[in-house]
Amino acid sequence: MRYVLPVSATENPPPPHPGADPRPVPGQDPRVQWGLSLAVVAVGAVTIRPMGLGGQGLAVAVLFVVNSAALLARGVPESRVPPRLALAWLSSGIVAAAALLGVGDSGTTYLFAYFVAGHVGYRLGTGRALVLAGACSLLCAGVLYFHLGPGNPELPWVLGLTTGVPVVVGILNRTQRQAVRSALSAAESAERAARAEARTAVLTERGRIARDVHDVLAHSLAGINMQLELADALLETGDLEKVREANAKAHGLVKESLKQAQWTVHALREDALPLLESLTAMVESAGHHDAVTVTGTVREVPARVTQNLLRIAQEALTNAARHAPGGDVGVDLTFTASSITLRIRNRPATRAVTPGVGSGMGLIGMRERVALLGGSVGAGPVTEGQDQGGWQVEAVIPG
Numbered sequence: 001m002r003y004v005l006p007v008s009a010t011e012n013p014p015p016p017h018p019g020a021d022p023r024p025v026p027g028q029d030p031r032v033q034w035g036l037s038l039a040v041v042a043v044g045a046v047t048i049r050p051m052g053l054g055g056q057g058l059a060v061a062v063l064f065v066v067n068s069a070a071l072l073a074r075g076v077p078e079s080r081v082p083p084r085l086a087l088a089w090l091s092s093g094i095v096a097a098a099a100l101l102g103v104g105d106s107g108t109t110y111l112f113a114y115f116v117a118g119h120v121g122y123r124l125g126t127g128r129a130l131v132l133a134g135a136c137s138l139l140c141a142g143v144l145y146f147h148l149g150p151g152n153p154e155l156p157w158v159l160g161l162t163t164g165v166p167v168v169v170g171i172l173n174r175t176q177r178q179a180v181r182s183a184l185s186a187a188e189s190a191e192r193a194a195r196a197e198a199r200t201a202v203l204t205e206r207g208r209i210a211r212d213v214h215d216v217l218a219h220s221l222a223g224i225n226m227q228l229e230l231a232d233a234l235l236e237t238g239d240l241e242k243v244r245e246a247n248a249k250a251h252g253l254v255k256e257s258l259k260q261a262q263w264t265v266h267a268l269r270e271d272a273l274p275l276l277e278s279l280t281a282m283v284e285s286a287g288h289h290d291a292v293t294v295t296g297t298v299r300e301v302p303a304r305v306t307q308n309l310l311r312i313a314q315e316a317l318t319n320a321a322r323h324a325p326g327g328d329v330g331v332d333l334t335f336t337a338s339s340i341t342l343r344i345r346n347r348p349a350t351r352a353v354t355p356g357v358g359s360g361m362g363l364i365g366m367r368e369r370v371a372l373l374g375g376s377v378g379a380g381p382v383t384e385g386q387d388q389g390g391w392q393v394e395a396v397i398p399g
Helices: 032-048 057-077 083-103 110-123 128-147 157-162 167-237 240-269 275-285 305-323 361-373
Strands: 292-295 329-334 339-346 375-381 391-398
Touching: 032 057, 032 110, 032 375, 057 083, 057 110, 083 110, 083 128, 083 157, 110 128, 110 157, 128 157, 128 167, 167 240, 275 292, 275 305, 275 329, 305 329, 305 339, 305 361, 305 391, 361 375, 361 391
Parallel strands: 292 329
Antiparallel strands: 329 339, 339 391, 375 391
């Protein structure tokens, strides 16, 4: 049998809050994006001319600041920027980049348009990104073609058409990011499902062990306790013969309990027990030889079916020994194409029956075991045949 250790709740962190920043995606270091943006701003500050406090220089300076702000804003996490605000910000950035192309006389004015277009593809959906990138190309090409402003006359208008091309790189990066995040999310979901399954297995195993412990100890301990209390009461009367008798019965119950405990430990330690061989050995150890009858073709059954059938048989044999001492016991194991049936019958007692106190949980435990396997169990007196007056337990397991 394999034991599954419980999983600590601290190993299963809660999902992030809706407003939290998304986890970093492997292969996409945000520091690289920041570095590139800062490099474009630094190169623009050194090369773009004129810049000043009046006239064309002031216009260039203002547009340079606007373009730098639009470019550096790409470092703001997506979760903190609503979609409409992102669309407005990127649209403004494209307009400012086209205007800078028309106003600046020299330098790397065109770099802002390329980088903003690339981030449009990364930040927006494919449809909106392509439309905005097309608008960027047309605006920049129009500014250069129609010479709207005192811009650098050496820049060809075809250059303006290419400013929207980086949107493709942005779209590819966004697709990769979404694919990686989906894979990470799927892996986390699978891990949570595995942990939930492990916890369920732990609870199921605990329930099974609890039933096994009950089946072994409940009846026997109750009987031992009753015999010892009887011996204490008899000591006061001085009837030593009856004291010895009660003490002997208590010893017998102890031996029976040890035998059942050995069977339970054996079943708990084994992953797969042979049903027929184990059942035969159990019945013979209870003192009933050649009592097992098999009908149908014997086949291998799942370990949990074997374990539960053996525990049902053990409970039935214990009850027969307690309530019908000396009576013959017959065990029938029937295999059909759709089910396995275990039937234990005992004849009426041939020796005196000592009243005992049971827990009342024996039949309940049998029903729980069979219910886990999708089967049924019944118990009641035998009203006809050679076993009339005895007791029968019958469990039917599908499969």
